[in-house]
Amino acid sequence: MIFATVPFPSFTLESLPQLPKLLVEWLLMLVGAPDWLVSIGGTAAMAGTVVGVFLSAFALLSLVERKTLARIQNRLGPNRAGWFGILQPVADGIKMLTKEDIVPTKAEWLLHLAAPILIVVPSILALGVMPLGREWVPVNMELGLLFFFSVGALTELSVFMAGWASGSKFPMLGAMRAISQMVSYELPLIISALGVIMVTGSLRLSDIVVHQGDFYFGFIPKWNLFTPWGFAAGLIFYIASIAEANRCPFDLPEGESEIVAGHMTEYSGFKYALFFMGEYLGLFAIAGLGVTLFLGGWQAPLPFLGWVPTWIWFFAKLAVIIMSYLWIRGTFPRVRIDQLMRFAWLCLIPMALLTIPAAALWVFTGKGIVSWVVTVPLLLIPWVILTILFNKRLAPATRTYTFADS
Amino acid sequence: MNPLALLLTLSSLLFSLGLLAVLTRRNAILILVGIELMLNAANINFIAFWRYGPPDPELTGPMFVLFSIAIAAAEAAVGLAIILMVFRHTRSTDLNRLDSLHG
Amino acid sequence: MSAEKTIDRLPAVPKPGRWIMPGLGLIQGLVISGKNAIQSYYKKDRMTTIQYPEQRAVISPNFRNFPFLCYDDDAATGLRCTACSICENECPPQCIYIVLDRDENGKSLKRPKVFDIDISVCMNCGICAEVCPFDSIYMDGEYEMSTDDRFGGLMLGLDRLAKSAEYHMKLRPEEASAVMAKRKAEEEKKAAAAAAKAAKAKADLEAKAKAAAEAKAAEEAQAATEEKGESA
Amino acid sequence: MIIPLLILTPLVLLAALGAVWKARPVHAALLLALSLALVAVLYLTIGADFIGLVQFMVYVGAVAILIVFSLLITRPGDEAEEIQRRPRSMVTGLICTLPVLAVLLIALVKGNPESAPAVDAPPLSIAHLGELLFTTHAPAVLAVGVLLTAVMIGAALFARDTEKPKSNQPEK
């Protein structure tokens, strides 16, 4: 019997996401395919799983975002398509697909077409190196972190292509804003990740996660966030990641009250949907990186929760981060472009640079009480300066209002 | 064909193309494009010799490329800053129009 | 929190000279929006919207939408409208069109032959109802009037405009009963006036007859005297 | 090993040729980005992973973006002038370039790399690279650090808006 020759590999809840890969490999071996085909098939199934998971997460997020924003605004949100509006993403998709694809007369059709495709690619590539679970690392690359930032560079170019190829003014303004914003915020993003690399001593993302596996006093997880430099770097990373993902309050490139929809103004139908998808996948990627670097990736938050499959923890943390993005979007107004740049160059980058010596001191002084005493004041310096500036210049208390007599 | 020879040919062609761009273009920014091409041609040489040349525990090739990339980035930043400065004064990036020192 | 206490100060603004940490305002905003999001699950008065086809807003009885014409007993004969055209003249966007009904001799029948209101033009101001001296035109409260027929569906003729007094009573009991009382009083007054008029007419008639008889008698007497004179 | 190189090399050259030939500046800049990205892929295929990723990050992520952004700001006029001038400039360009190319190719043939023994270097280990960077090359790293800092400050000073239109807002 042929089944007896190739036993189906065993799997647990932990390796559940590997199931498609194992299944494909098993089937290929069953029909007697050569080794290289089995390996390619397994890899393809693995990639398909990751893409499938994140595309469904994208569909879900497009609904959850609308629902959450609606609740913040005391509305109900989409609730007509299916049970609690669960089919709304399908309805949106059908609407997008059936829309006319408009290419402006002045547009360069090739670049206009390439931009939305190019914006999806880097996000998916970046998701590929993410350690999603203990046994679920699609591509366990030695230079994972560097790879992540490298492919991220493609996003800027595709945004530029979209803005320039549309042959219109609002997209051009949007592209200029987007590029200057992304370039400025990539720096604090990378610099704040440097401390983690220094402490871990590896660019491999799964190493970084494993390094955060222990617990202080048996219950506080040893995540990078719970160290002074890690907290500062995590905060900077969080702010910069909002800007990288073009989310409110840094959503200037598509600031609809000023420049209509930025670089996406001249897109419709499926191409617009691709932009939308690229943006959300990029959001997953950047939030996932934040989880990996500072929130311990797939590590359980408490020691006795170790029995839960690790990929659940990763997605739970991802969900928390993304919900916080939505919450912020429902609350904050948008900043102005010069404030945005000034914030990046005069505030975030110096603060991020400070986290590097702080991380070095942290390792040098042995990660104990002394380290706290040394690093906390160092990290508080910019905060004190910021507080003084804020209270002198901006605070509401700087204004006085009088009442006319009579 | 030997990979080393292939890469060296690529490098010399790339260098020539860069030189051609520097010589034919009149837009200052596009001259920078040519310079970047030439720098990359040189980098390819380093990597090719590291990879297919005699073994080098000192990693001189990649090390040189690393520094070269860092300096190229710096050069691009300063070059473009200067071009923007010039542009602000003359409203043009065409080098043929920057002839105020011309006798 | 008592509203009296908070009226004169802005709670978000600290007193001059008090230092605050940057970022507190952002956190305060997040707390408020989060409170709104959570309370929207259990506090009814937080919600901004209602789910329209299933739920409906409570509409005030005073709500006015488009006009209707009131009739008393029968739609064909009981219309209060006398086609006086006051509303037609006062209507700001001039969406009312009235043709007076006349009999074959060209005499006014004091009722409209055509009474059209183009509700695509009407701006629901209620001035027609206000100026009508015959208590005939009122503002309706119906609002689900969408149609796909731009011209026919939005041009209300007499058939769709005429609504009974009972409908009015149901729609706005207070106003309708006041109107009914007024109309009843008027009718009674009118009846009394008519009765008085009839009595007066009768008296007149009698007086006329009497006078005629007297005249006749006088004529006869005169004729008799003339005859007498001739004979004499 | 040679097959991916044989595919990549003409692609790099074609993209570079486009960058040189295309009259519209934005196209030239984008093709440059493509060419440099392909060079990065080439590095990745021959085992210099770290260099390839750095190349991608710096050239595509920074240099190409800078060039493209400068083009957006300066918005160079239409390419008609460029095309009209092209034959003449191309002649002079080729006159200067071809000898250089000839010299390079002659040197290549004379050097006869075909005869070189085909030894494969061990894969590039970043740990080793890092160690070397901070021991043997520490002065160079410091120098580059100083250079980059100077460049950052210098570029910021150069690009600072010196003649921003004065607003009519009252001074603070």
Place this chain on the structure above:
Amino acid sequence: MISDSSMPYSAPTLEPGEDDDQLLRVSLGPQHPSTHGVFRMNVVLDGETVVSLKSVFGYLHRNHEKLAENMTYLSSMPYTDRLDYICPLTNNWALAHAVEKLAGIEVPERAEFIRVITAELTRLINHTAFMGFILGDMGAWGSALMYAFREREKILDLFEDLTGARMMSNFMRYGGCRNDLPAGWADRCSIVVNDYGPFLDELEKFLVGNEILLARTQDVGQLPQKTLINGGITGPMLRAAGVNYDIRKVEPYGIYDRFDFRIPLGAKGDCYDRIMIRFLEMRESLKILRQALDQLPAGDYIHPKAKIRNFKPPVGEAYARIEGPKGELGFHLISDGTVNPFRYRIRPPSFINLTLLEDMCLGLDLADVVIILGSVDIVLGEVDR
């Protein structure tokens, strides 16, 4: 542009059709998400800095003034609802005030109280909606707008019960109001007024301390007092700059002199002050409302001799103004003794406040233009009439 020695900067401009290497000509509107209707600004940008801004009006012109000269006085009343459709009742009052001045009609006391109550409720509506709109202009994705509209709905419910319509009230008549307060209305109004204070607390906490809002609105769009006065600016915009000018105090109309309230004044007159002044004004409005609801007398809601049909004011001329939520709202009427006015002219605060838009925007960012336009608080129905 008002010429003023304090403004040395003259904008380089582009002629229509001309294009420059550096300057970017952008047409904001008439179909643009944040022009508050169909308003258009021809903006010339240097990078993102505004070097010239020309307003283009008239996309919503409905010929109200000329139409009103060809219809009866009563018939033009519902059209005033459509001027500034956020606050119809003050528009009604302004026209009624002008006609009453023209014809010398007395208004009963109860009617005056009803007018004050409705006008101050309207001010609340307008300023609350303003908070939502300006946050929308800043890109706050509608949260503040929804909170504002939720409370605005409560006042609109009151209006629906009182006037029969939520927005197009058509309520004032020459010599009073169209109808009396429905039973229990004043009590419901008191509840709304009492609940408004806590809501304002929440909204202020939501907005005023927000660092992003502070950074966006402070030192944006301020002009010297002199320029504002020369430009004829009125309303919260003028008071935010510290000019004590409120028609309720300067030239008290109705029964405003009987109430105890204060005029809040700002110092700088930037967008932040404009927001704060409106908050403070809302608090003062609540104060007036509370007094008016306490003192509401019984009596006629319209003068018994007021004529609805065939109303003919004597030959004459009158200009009457009130302090609308957006500024001085005036009506100028000339009567020739017929049923139609001979001349009918409006002084709309939105329109006149908008005339200084370019002066406020020059040298600032494109994003600031949107906020400044929002802080002027225009309604295109009133601008274009």
